[in-house]
Amino acid sequence: xxxxxxxxxxxxxxxxxxxxxxxxxxxxxxxxxxxxxxxxxxxxxxxxxxxxxxxxxxxxxxxxxxxxxxxxxxxxxxxxxxxxxxxxxxxxxxxxxxxxxxxxxxxxxxxxxxxxxxxxxxxxxxxxxxxxxxxxxxxxxxxxxxxxxxxxxxxxxxxxxxxxxxxxxxxxxxxxxxxxxxxxxxxxxxxxxxxxxxxxxxxxxxxxx
Amino acid sequence: xxxxxxxxxxxxxxxxxxxxxxxxxxxxxxxxxxxxxxxxxxxxxxxxxxxxxxxxxxxxxxxxxxxxxxxxxxxxxxxxxxxxxxxxxxxxxxxxxxxxxxxxxxxxxxxxxxxxxxxxxxxxxxxxxxxxxxxxxxxxxxxxxxxxxxxxxxxxxxxxxxxxxxxxxxxxxxxxxxxxxxxxxxxxxxxxxxxxxxxxxxxxxxxxx
Amino acid sequence: xxxxxxxxxxxxxxxxxxxxxxxxxxxxxxxxxxxxxxxxxxxxxxxxxxxxxxxxxxxxxxxxxxxxxxxxxxxxxxxxxxxxxxxxxxxxxxxxxxxxxxxxxxxxxxxxxxxxxxxxxxxxxxxxxxxxxxxxxxxxxxxxxxxxxxxxxxxxxxxxxxxxxxxxxxxxxxxxxxxxxxxxxxxxxxxxxxxxxxxxxxxxxxxxx
Amino acid sequence: xxxxxxxxxxxxxxxxxxxxxxxxxxxxxxxxxxxxxxxxxxxxxxxxxxxxxxxxxxxxxxxxxxxxxxxxxxxxxxxxxxxxxxxxxxxxxxxxxxxxxxxxxxxxxxxxxxxxxxxxxxxxxxxxxxxxxxxxxxxxxxxxxxxxxxxxxxxxxxxxxxxxxxxxxxxxxxxxxxxxxxxxxxxxxxxxxxxxxxxxxxxxxxxxx
DNA sequence: CATGAATGAGCGTTCATTCAT
DNA sequence: TATGAATGAACGCTCATTCAT
Numbered sequence: 015x016x017x018x019x020x021x022x023x024x025x026x027x028x029x030x031x032x033x034x035x036x037x038x039x040x041x042x043x044x045x046x047x048x049x050x051x052x053x054x055x056x057x058x059x060x061x062x063x064x065x066x067x068x069x070x071x072x073x074x075x076x077x078x079x080x081x082x083x084x085x086x087x088x089x090x091x092x093x094x095x096x097x098x099x100x101x102x103x104x105x106x107x108x109x110x111x112x113x114x115x116x117x118x119x120x121x122x123x124x125x126x127x128x129x130x131x132x133x134x135x136x137x138x139x140x141x142x143x144x145x146x147x148x149x150x151x152x153x154x155x156x157x158x159x160x161x162x163x164x165x166x167x168x169x170x171x172x173x174x175x176x177x178x179x180x181x182x183x184x185x186x187x188x189x190x191x192x193x194x195x196x197x198x199x200x201x202x203x204x205x206x207x208x209x210x211x212x213x214x215x216x217x218x219x220x221x222x223x
Numbered sequence: 224x225x226x227x228x229x230x231x232x233x234x235x236x237x238x239x240x241x242x243x244x245x246x247x248x249x250x251x252x253x254x255x256x257x258x259x260x261x262x263x264x265x266x267x268x269x270x271x272x273x274x275x276x277x278x279x280x281x282x283x284x285x286x287x288x289x290x291x292x293x294x295x296x297x298x299x300x301x302x303x304x305x306x307x308x309x310x311x312x313x314x315x316x317x318x319x320x321x322x323x324x325x326x327x328x329x330x331x332x333x334x335x336x337x338x339x340x341x342x343x344x345x346x347x348x349x350x351x352x353x354x355x356x357x358x359x360x361x362x363x364x365x366x367x368x369x370x371x372x373x374x375x376x377x378x379x380x381x382x383x384x385x386x387x388x389x390x391x392x393x394x395x396x397x398x399x400x401x402x403x404x405x406x407x408x409x410x411x412x413x414x415x416x417x418x419x420x421x422x423x424x425x426x427x428x429x430x431x432x
Numbered sequence: 433x434x435x436x437x438x439x440x441x442x443x444x445x446x447x448x449x450x451x452x453x454x455x456x457x458x459x460x461x462x463x464x465x466x467x468x469x470x471x472x473x474x475x476x477x478x479x480x481x482x483x484x485x486x487x488x489x490x491x492x493x494x495x496x497x498x499x500x501x502x503x504x505x506x507x508x509x510x511x512x513x514x515x516x517x518x519x520x521x522x523x524x525x526x527x528x529x530x531x532x533x534x535x536x537x538x539x540x541x542x543x544x545x546x547x548x549x550x551x552x553x554x555x556x557x558x559x560x561x562x563x564x565x566x567x568x569x570x571x572x573x574x575x576x577x578x579x580x581x582x583x584x585x586x587x588x589x590x591x592x593x594x595x596x597x598x599x600x601x602x603x604x605x606x607x608x609x610x611x612x613x614x615x616x617x618x619x620x621x622x623x624x625x626x627x628x629x630x631x632x633x634x635x636x637x638x639x640x641x
Numbered sequence: 642x643x644x645x646x647x648x649x650x651x652x653x654x655x656x657x658x659x660x661x662x663x664x665x666x667x668x669x670x671x672x673x674x675x676x677x678x679x680x681x682x683x684x685x686x687x688x689x690x691x692x693x694x695x696x697x698x699x700x701x702x703x704x705x706x707x708x709x710x711x712x713x714x715x716x717x718x719x720x721x722x723x724x725x726x727x728x729x730x731x732x733x734x735x736x737x738x739x740x741x742x743x744x745x746x747x748x749x750x751x752x753x754x755x756x757x758x759x760x761x762x763x764x765x766x767x768x769x770x771x772x773x774x775x776x777x778x779x780x781x782x783x784x785x786x787x788x789x790x791x792x793x794x795x796x797x798x799x800x801x802x803x804x805x806x807x808x809x810x811x812x813x814x815x816x817x818x819x820x821x822x823x824x825x826x827x828x829x830x831x832x833x834x835x836x837x838x839x840x841x842x843x844x845x846x847x848x849x850x
Numbered sequence: 851c852a853t854g855a856a857t858g859a860g861c862g863t864t865c866a867t868t869c870a871t
Numbered sequence: 872t873a874t875g876a877a878t879g880a881a882c883g884c885t886c887a888t889t890c891a892t
Binding site: 028031062063064065066069 | 872873874875
């Protein structure tokens, strides 16, 4: 308990403050929504007073926007790794979708950002576009790339899935929304659901023999 | 019976008030969410003062709940009509899904109720269950019935879709969410999307030759 | 049930309306006070709507004032009758005080008017004076007259009671206030209390032998 | 410890706030009654805004109740001192009653609490009991003790005053009520009134020669 | 005479934001 | 950096009063 230690830990703590606040804000905003969340509640989660929050963020609006930005972690990077996989296009597609399940349906953070995009999109139009650019567009683009590759290689039949790769992935959204709505009250068997999804989607992509 | 006529027309107008209010409330609540909507704004839409709203609904909470109930129109009835269709199971499934697109993705009312279920579900737990019982459960049940019929008749292959009929229909949710998020900013070509959906899903269900 | 009967009874009822309203107003105002009483509650007691009250009384203020006037029934007249009694001055004084007990402490109407004078006197200064002129002054004057008579006749000793006849009667107020405060929660044995009062007061007035 | 000094003086000011508010509340509530008093008026008396009041008291109800408690200062203690007096029982009784006049009839605070007990007793039943336990019961008990002592020593005659000591003291209430009703409009000559009261009451207690 | 829908002013309470310490 | 007292603008809800029927 030397002074140096204290100082260090304090300095570290202070450097962490903004992030702590953003994470506390995330919890509050996702549970109550923007309007019903009080800045004081965010502060209380950290054991500080609301004045402290205003030390780091000038308004509740800004706090919300920066929280959203802070919690949005890049998805495109993850997707890039899929391109390096070996195996059939179908395998790669499976791997890609699995990744998307993890990122979108299993990850509470991303799920809640989806909720906020839907509920606060009117007040914060930017977050919707951010959500699209960050999660939806990269996923659809990646799916499209694989579908097109599969079609080119003859592994997949030509079909409308090239135009709307969304239809290949939309069950992921289904799980995400399901969990947002029902949480633990109507649990969903993730792996089994995914299996059903893959079963239908890949069979739908394969050429009729 | 002149008096009766007069009375009727006025009585009608009074009888219409609650519905007018509920519909105005729908517009406000869906745009701003529960917390950010002011009772006065709801009233202003009708050109009345907030006192008038309180003449018909005792609290903002009740107004919201009754609005939700009022805007939730039965979906199960519609689905029942599908059972009477002729043609292949695939055709019936197509017809069913088409109906679901109309009810869930195309109908602004239903779409916005989905948004409210997601955004206000914490504050009004009942509406989530109502939404499930009203829209989700009947649709999934109907899809399951058809899928099972198709499997029984040999028209569809046996697969996980029986266990999770959701995966057959989840693209409908995708369109609904897409429109909630992007409205007219990123329009979606409905018919083409539906075609892509049917193309993938039905091919996914058919037996490998 | 001829029409004539109905008409008559209706006409009678209408003629009674103002009084009915005033009496309903009395009940409400005494229980809740002026500010907390709603005109609608007064109306509801009669099974009519508030519009009806406004048919007879232009404002809530006027309703209150007229209610107070209506419930204030003359006390001076009663007192006058004491003057005609026979017997000793002490007997007459006893009779007078007994009358005052009946009028002030036992009569709910008068008791509640005292409460209203105390609680609403600021808003309605007139009612305080009315209450004084109606109940307090006549009583004190009557007591003074008897005391003076008793002193003149040698039945009472000379004392300060002539100057402040209030002290002879103030126990009556005590019972009234007691009942206003405690109602049935701390009942008071009226006759026994009165006996104690008379015992003390009359002995206090008699000359030291 | 300069800092301490500064802090203390500021801390003192903050510590004083609740009392300042309670006292301002007392003034407003006694003049207008509970329902007609606006929290904003209480605040305005201190030159602050109503938000400040809510910093210290969660609701108007609580503000009223705590105000009542704050203004109720113990009376029993005072009465205890009477027991130590020397002199005849009559002298002691006189001293006791004098004390009660000071506390109940002369002290605006106590007088107004009586008014509030009568006017707001319905809404705040507790305050009536508090007023009884705080002022009425101790006084009556003290009077009873002295009366009984006097009877035991033969200084007072046996009479109903032992059963209802109230009758010995009720003129005090008379003055209190009088002042509540008429304030300065009908001033009462306190000392002279008291003299009259004592004259009657003590003569009433003494044995007939 | 009676109704009750409608108004508008008002009040209790909340909360984002500021600022002196 | 952190506090928390204070503000002021809202907002939910109420109610005296009006008026068309």
